[in-house]
Amino acid sequence: MFDKLKDLGGLMQQAQQMQQKMQDLQVALERLEIVGSSGAGLVKVTVNGKNETRRIEIDASLFKPEDKGVVEDLIVAAANDARGKVEETVQAQMRDITGGLPLPPGFKL
Secondary structure, eight states: OHHHHHHHHHHHHHHHHHHHHHHHHHHHHHHOEEEEEETTTTEEEEEETTSOEEEEEEOGGGOOGGGHHHHHHHHHHHHHHHHHHHHHHHHHHHHHHHTTOOOOTTOOO
16 A cells, blocks of 8 residues: 555656646747748748747848738748747657657647
């Protein structure tokens, strides 16, 4: 019986450690900046690890009225590139924290 309590205590301690690591990850993700780009670097979108857009940079050569649609498409492509990089980074860090344990479907930070 004491072995079961000891095992439960150890499991609770591991859960608390994982919870602390998750909180630390949340803070780190908020500070993290990832840059997505499109158009050979003519458009760049910077997002944090929580997928919040922080900055958009557009090369001055793109500012021609007839290119408005192209510039808008490049911004969308750069934002999607940044979001994809954020998702990859979050998944890699989650694998490190959870030791490769599978998470429930739909689990998000």
